[in-house]
Amino acid sequence: AGNEMWGGRFAAKPAAIMQEINASIDFDKRLYAEDIAGSKAHAAMLAATGIISPSDEAEIQRGLDLVLGEIEAGTFAFSREREDIHMNVEARLAELIGPAAGRLHTARSRNDQVALDFRLHVKRAFVETEAALGRLILAFLDRAEEHADTVMPGFTHLQVAQPVTFGHHCLAYVEMFARDRSRCRDAIARLDESPLGAAALAGTPFPIDRHRTAAALGFAGPTRNSIDSVSDRDFALEFLSTAAIAATHLSRLAEEIVIWSTPQFGFVRLSDAFSTGSSIMPQKKNPDAAELVRAKAGRITGALVALLTVMKGLPLAYSKDMQEDKEQVFDAIDSIGLSLSAATGMVRDLGVDVAAMRRAAGHGYSTATDLADWLVREIGLPFREAHHVTGRAVALAESTDARLEDLPLDVLRSLHPRIHAGVYEVLSVDASVRSRRSFGGTAPENVRREIAEWRARLG
Numbered sequence: 204a205g206n207e208m209w210g211g212r213f214a215a216k217p218a219a220i221m222q223e224i225n226a227s228i229d230f231d232k233r234l235y236a237e238d239i240a241g242s243k244a245h246a247a248m249l250a251a252t253g254i255i256s257p258s259d260e261a262e263i264q265r266g267l268d269l270v271l272g273e274i275e276a277g278t279f280a281f282s283r284e285r286e287d288i289h290m291n292v293e294a295r296l297a298e299l300i301g302p303a304a305g306r307l308h309t310a311r312s313r314n315d316q317v318a319l320d321f322r323l324h325v326k327r328a329f330v331e332t333e334a335a336l337g338r339l340i341l342a343f344l345d346r347a348e349e350h351a352d353t354v355m356p357g358f359t360h361l362q363v364a365q366p367v368t369f370g371h372h373c374l375a376y377v378e379m380f381a382r383d384r385s386r387c388r389d390a391i392a393r394l395d396e397s398p399l400g401a402a403a404l405a406g407t408p409f410p411i412d413r414h415r416t417a418a419a420l421g422f423a424g425p426t427r428n429s430i431d432s433v434s435d436r437d438f439a440l441e442f443l444s445t446a447a448i449a450a451t452h453l454s455r456l457a458e459e460i461v462i463w464s465t466p467q468f469g470f471v472r473l474s475d476a477f478s479t480g481s482s483i484m485p486q487k488k489n490p491d492a493a494e495l496v497r498a499k500a501g502r503i504t505g506a507l508v509a510l511l512t513v514m515k516g517l518p519l520a521y522s523k524d525m526q527e528d529k530e531q532v533f534d535a536i537d538s539i540g541l542s543l544s545a546a547t548g549m550v551r552d553l554g555v556d557v558a559a560m561r562r563a564a565g566h567g568y569s570t571a572t573d574l575a576d577w578l579v580r581e582i583g584l585p586f587r588e589a590h591h592v593t594g595r596a597v598a599l600a601e602s603t604d605a606r607l608e609d610l611p612l613d614v615l616r617s618l619h620p621r622i623h624a625g626v627y628e629v630l631s632v633d634a635s636v637r638s639r640r641s642f643g644g645t646a647p648e649n650v651r652r653e654i655a656e657w658r659a660r661l662g
């Protein structure tokens with residue numbers, strides 16, 4: 204007989220290459236804790252419903268604890284012949300406790316078993332990702348508080364647009380990462396159903412209690428359709444899409460850090476802890492951590508596309524294609540965890556050059572919109588005409604390499620006779636940000652109010 208599990212049907216061993224393409228133990232051993240927890244809950248239910256005897260159950264529980272102990276001690280011999288984590292655990296259980304082990308797989312299939320293990324694992328990953336996002340949000344709130352009044356240029360098209368506060372810029376990231384967090388919560392609520400007991404795909408004639416195992420494993424209840432239970436990988440796709448969106452946010456942050464830390468911008472200084480030097484150029488300090496965070500977004504998005512592509516052609520119910528779900532998800536779990544930790548460290552450590560930000564905020568005629576708005580408010584010009592007058596002011600200033608506030612009053616008056624000295628009050632970057640008090644605007648007082656609201660919301 205070739206195989207411990209299905210030797211009854213098979214006379215010959217698998218080809219070596221079959222074992223190589225088929226065995227998943229090298230990566231799915233990561234599910235050992237979930238697999239054993241699922242088996243323990245299943246065995247307890249089988250005994251409670253009279254499907255197996257109390258003494259067999261006791262032996263199975265004892266044996267599963269031994270297996271868990273061996274795996275955690277690093278003494279468990281994982282075997283590719285035993286294909287995956289499910290059969291590795293069950294075969295070792297049989298070695299340890301004998302015939303009672305053979306009763307564990309009653310009313311169960313590897314199809315519902317793997318769906319269960321993977322759901323539990325992804326659920327935990329969502330919980331951890333949500334917590335890591337919370338830590339990043341707190342880091343941003345601290346920096347926003349510190350820099351509620353720090354003026355920097357806001358950009359569109361990476362061209363200087365209007366002055367903003369660095370605090371407000373930090374709060375933009377708070378909004379993004381808070382949405383990622385709420386995506387984690389939504390997804391947890393949706394995946395919170397236990398597929399255990401769906402068996403191969405059709406359910407089972409044994410009088411099992413799926414509500415009992417679902418509750419024992421911390422789920423809100425059992426899944427409602429046995430075919431869907433073993434076919435569904437939406438929870439994995441939702442993890443990957445949530446992670447891909449969060450990674451995209453992290454990548455935009457990383458890109459800003461890379462740009463801002465160049466000597467040409469000089470807005471921030473990277474801490475030594477999150478940068479590297481060059482082996483040849485002694486002056487260099489490179490933003491490697493930010494660059495790697497930026498790159499992980501590509502990797503995580505790749506995992507999402509890979510699993511969507513694996514799933515799209517599969518008929519119901521289980522197909523072995525679905526074994527390819529795990530490496531993508533495991534890699535994404537590790538990548539998003541690392542990226543979030545590195546980003547949190549970088550945000551906390553970032554040296555902000557307030558003077559350089561302020562200087563840059565004053566360049567590029569960033570208060571031109573303030574001049575146009577003033578012409579509308581003070582002189583009653585239609586905005587389109589104010590825009591035109593301001594455009595001419597910018598052109599004049601540019602021709603003499605001056606700032607808007609350096610233009611003498613008679614020059615401004617040549618553009619419109621009713622302009623008076625009060626205009627200079629709106630041309631400074633501080634006046635500009637202070638004036639933007641509309642809901643959601645960049646004014647320092649808005650920033651302080653938003654920080655307080657976020658802190659209250661986060662508890």
Ligand code: ARG
Pocket residue numbers: 227231287313314317521523525526
């Ligand atoms: N290792 C398999 C997987 O990860 C477990 C389920 C196998 N089921 C089956 N009918 N071959 O998907």
